[in-house]
Structure formats: C-alpha cells, structure tokens
Amino acid sequence: MINIPKGTKDVLPAESYKWQFVENAARQTAAQFNIREIRTPVFEHTELFLRGVGETTDVVTKEMYTFEDKGGRSITLKPEGTAGAARMFIENGLANSPLPLKAYYIAPCYRYERPQAGRLREFHQFGIEVFGASSPEADAEVIFAASTFLKKLGIKDIRLEINSIGCKSCRAEYNRALKEYFRPHLGEMCATCNERFEKNPLRMIDCKEEKCKAITAGAPKMLDYLCPDCRAHFEKVKCLLDSLGVEYTVNPDIVRGLDYYTRTVFEFVSTSIGAQGTVCGGGRYDGLVSELGGGNVPAIGFAAGLERLLLLMENTGIPFPAAAVPEVYVAGMDDATRAKAFAIVNDLRARGVSAECDLMSRSVKAQFKYADKLGAKYVAVIGGNELERGTVNLKKMADGTVSEVAFADIYGFLAENK
Numbered sequence: 001m002i003n004i005p006k007g008t009k010d011v012l013p014a015e016s017y018k019w020q021f022v023e024n025a026a027r028q029t030a031a032q033f034n035i036r037e038i039r040t041p042v043f044e045h046t047e048l049f050l051r052g053v054g055e056t057t058d059v060v061t062k063e064m065y066t067f068e069d070k071g072g073r074s075i076t077l078k079p080e081g082t083a084g085a086a087r088m089f090i091e092n093g094l095a096n097s098p099l100p101l102k103a104y105y106i107a108p109c110y111r112y113e114r115p116q117a118g119r120l121r122e123f124h125q126f127g128i129e130v131f132g133a134s135s136p137e138a139d140a141e142v143i144f145a146a147s148t149f150l151k152k153l154g155i156k157d158i159r160l161e162i163n164s165i166g167c168k169s170c171r172a173e174y175n176r177a178l179k180e181y182f183r184p185h186l187g188e189m190c191a192t193c194n195e196r197f198e199k200n201p202l203r204m205i206d207c208k209e210e211k212c213k214a215i216t217a218g219a220p221k222m223l224d225y226l227c228p229d230c231r232a233h234f235e236k237v238k239c240l241l242d243s244l245g246v247e248y249t250v251n252p253d254i255v256r257g258l259d260y261y262t263r264t265v266f267e268f269v270s271t272s273i274g275a276q277g278t279v280c281g282g283g284r285y286d287g288l289v290s291e292l293g294g295g296n297v298p299a300i301g302f303a304a305g306l307e308r309l310l311l312l313m314e315n316t317g318i319p320f321p322a323a324a325v326p327e328v329y330v331a332g333m334d335d336a337t338r339a340k341a342f343a344i345v346n347d348l349r350a351r352g353v354s355a356e357c358d359l360m361s362r363s364v365k366a367q368f369k370y371a372d373k374l375g376a377k378y379v380a381v382i383g384g385n386e387l388e389r390g391t392v393n394l395k396k397m398a399d400g401t402v403s404e405v406a407f408a409d410i411y412g413f414l415a416e417n418k
C-alpha cells in the first residue's frame with residue numbers, strides 16, 4: 001500500500017463539516033470587514049520567497065519545498081501566503097486600484113518541518129492582507145478582524161501578544177546594540193547564530209537552541225530602541241485595541257519568524273495544543289512591496305493555521321454545529337418500488353431537498369440501518385401497497401410519529417415539517 005506523505009493529512013468525509021465551519025467563519029469575518037478573496041498559485045518562483053520571506057529565516061534556509069521544473073526554473077511550493085499576495089498586488093498594478101486593498105485567502109502552505117501535533121508539512125492558512133494603509137487604525141482593524149474570527153469560532157482559551165519591531169532606521173540602531181551584546185558570546189552560540197550575527201542579528205533572538213536561548217534572554221529589547229514615530233505608532237495601536245475592548249499583553253520577545261515585518265507584530269497563542277501554541281500570527285510589513293519591486297506601499301496582515309485552530313477547538317471541547325443530514329431516506333423493496341424510490345428521491349433533489357435512497361440493492365432492514373447511520377430526519381418504505389395507493393408513510397425519526405403523504409405531496413410536507 002502507498003501511504004500518505006509524512007506531515008500531511010486527509011480530511012475524511014466524517015470530519016469535513018468541521019473544516020467547513022471554520023472556513024465559513026473565515027469568509028463571514030472577511031465579509032464583515034469588506035475583504036475580498038484572492039487566489040494565488042500554490043507554487044511561485046523561488047526568488048520570491050528568498051527576497052520576500054528572507055534569506056536568513058528558518059523557513060527559507062531549511063523548510064522550503066524547492067525543485068527545478070522541466071524548464072529548468074527554480075520553483076517553490078508556497079511556505080506562506082504574504083509574499084504571493086504582495087507579488088499579485090505588484091504584478092497586477094493594484095497600487096492603482098482604490099486603496100487600501102483588502103484581501104483574504106484560504107490556502108494550503110508547505111514547510112518541510114519535523115511533524116508534531118499542530119505542525120505539518122502541508123497545512124492551511126486563513127490570511128488577511130491589507131495593502132496601502134500605514135495608519136495605526138489599519139493595525140487595530142486587522143488585529144480586531146483576527147479576534148472577531150476567533151470569537152466566531154467560540155475560542156476563548158487564547159491570548160493576544162503584541163510587540164513592535166520598529167522600522168528600518170530604528171532597527172539599524174537596534175542591530176548595532178544586538179551585535180555589541182552578542183559579540184562576546186559568539187563562541188558559545190550555534191553556527192546558525194554566528195551566521196545570522198553578520199546578516200541579520202534580530203534573527204538570533206528566534207534561535208531555539210538551549211545554549212543560545214540562555215544568552216538571548218539577556219539581549220537588549222527592540223522596544224527600548226523604537227524611534228519616536230514607531231513609538232507613537234505602537235502607543236496608538238495599543239490605545240485603539242483598548243477602545244475596541246481587545247485584550248492583549250505586550251511581549252517584547254516576539255520577533256516573528258519571517259523577515260518582512262516592521263513595527264507592529266502580534267500572535268494569538270494558546271496553551272491547550274502543546275508546543276505549537278501560536279494559532280495566528282501577523283504584523284505590519286511596510287517594506288515588502290518595495291523589496292519585491294513595487295512602490296512604497298505599506299501593508300499589514302495575519303494568517304491563522306486551520307489545523308491548529310481545529311486542534312484547539314477539539315482539545316478544549318468547543319462544539320461544532322452538526323453536519324448536514326438528509327431530510328428523507330426512501331427505501332424500496334423490489335424492482336418496481338426501488339424504481340419509484342429512486343424517482344422520488346431524485347425529484348426531491350432536483351427541487352433542492354437533501355434526499356437519499358439505496359444504491360446497493362440492500363434489504364429493507366439494511367436500508368433502515370444505513371438511513372439511521374446517515375441521520376436521515378424522515379424515513380419511508382415503498383412497498384406494493386404504497387405503490388398502488390400512491391402514498392408513503394413518512395416516519396419522523398426524532399419521535400417516531402408517522403404521517404401518510406401522497407407521493408406528489410412529499411416535497412410540500414418536508415418543506416412544512418422541517
């Protein structure tokens with residue numbers, strides 16, 4: 001037997017309603033905030049992620065699914081949605097459309113990571129990206145959209161952590177301070193940190209190695225190096241979140257794992273799903289569009305991992321609305337009655353009713369059992385007598401009451417007795 005690749009998952013028919021519930025909540029949230037859907041390719045030129053996500057990030061250095069296509073191009077399965085959205089924005093000249101441009105996506109992403117609970121190699125993100133607005137209100141709106149989405153799902157066990165990682169100019173000064181701090185410790189730090197020291201010292205803060213973590217704990221904090229503009233921006237974002245009733249804590253250690261962030265960064269974190277507790281992460285990325293060859297367009301967004309959300313909902317016992325069930329199951333006994341059941345059921349379907357009948361030539365008893373498993377609301381059997389009279393006895397499964405209904409009236413009866 002050929003097995004599913006490591007780090008990927010099937011969504012089985014019995015659980016897809018949970019996915020649909022989460023996706024519907026995502027679409028509803030997007031609609032409330034007037035955010036339109038975009039769809040970008042699953043694969044992009046590798047260069048997009050090298051330049052966009054950053055050459056010193058774990059995602060780019062260790063985790064990308066990169067291959068050469070038959071035309072000799074280097075192609076990468078998207079590890080995240082933001083770089084592709086920014087490419088789309090630039091390539092389609094959307095800077096000339098009414099701004100801000102607000103977009104959302106629900107899409108698969110690919111990262112070659114060590115699989116564990118809540119960490120997969122193929123996973124799915126609901127992401128929102130807002131291009132063109134630099135105001136703190138845009139930050140607050142995007143964070144409020146994420147919070148509204150999580151609330152819609154019934155998620156309570158979650159905390160919002162925010163930070164600011166400054167702009168190009170204050171970051172330069174911070175990087176100098178980091179280098180000064182880390183220089184005497186380089187001998188004790190891992191090879192990756194040593195590499196990052198030259199290229200991007202901020203990334204060293206993200207290192208998961210115990211020996212490095214101990215050193216990083218005492219490193220200077222970006223919040224202490226914010227320039228007056230970045231500081232005022234962050235203060236305003238906090239004020240706006242307060243006014244929206246969104247609770248948060250400031251966590252000066254959040255730097256995020258991708259290089260494009262500027263100013264506000266945030267994560268929604270849960271303690272109920274193990275080590276991979278961040279279900280949603282995002283922030284401002286004012287330099288990405290210009291880095292990718294577009295104009296000077298500020299932007300902000302987030303992405304939530306659907307698998308982690310589902311895990312969190314399951315682990316904390318949040319109920320999912322029940323899956324849809326057939327309104328009626330019509331059983332037949334022999335060729336003639338089965339043919340009638342088939343005709344009735346398909347007529348109901350053509351009129352928009354969810355109905356079911358036998359496709360397996362099973363006994364009436366076995367058909368009843370199947371109808372029960374499906375959770376059909378009404379069940380009827382057509383026997384010789386029913387066929388002659390042109391009626392069925394519709395049994396309501398919830399309470400056992402039986403109603404005799406003419407074939408032609410089944411549709412009307414079901415409409416009235418939902």
Ligand code: HAM
Nearest residue numbers: 080082118119120123278279280281282301302303305
């Ligand atoms: P990220 O923090 O790398 O940010 O990922 C966002 C979310 O995707 C995570 O919080 C997590 O729920 C989910 N996720 C990430 N990796 C995995 C994995 N291996 N398995 C399962 N779930 C995973 C971004 O991707 C940014 N593009 C977010 C963003 C949008 N920032 C601005 N706009």
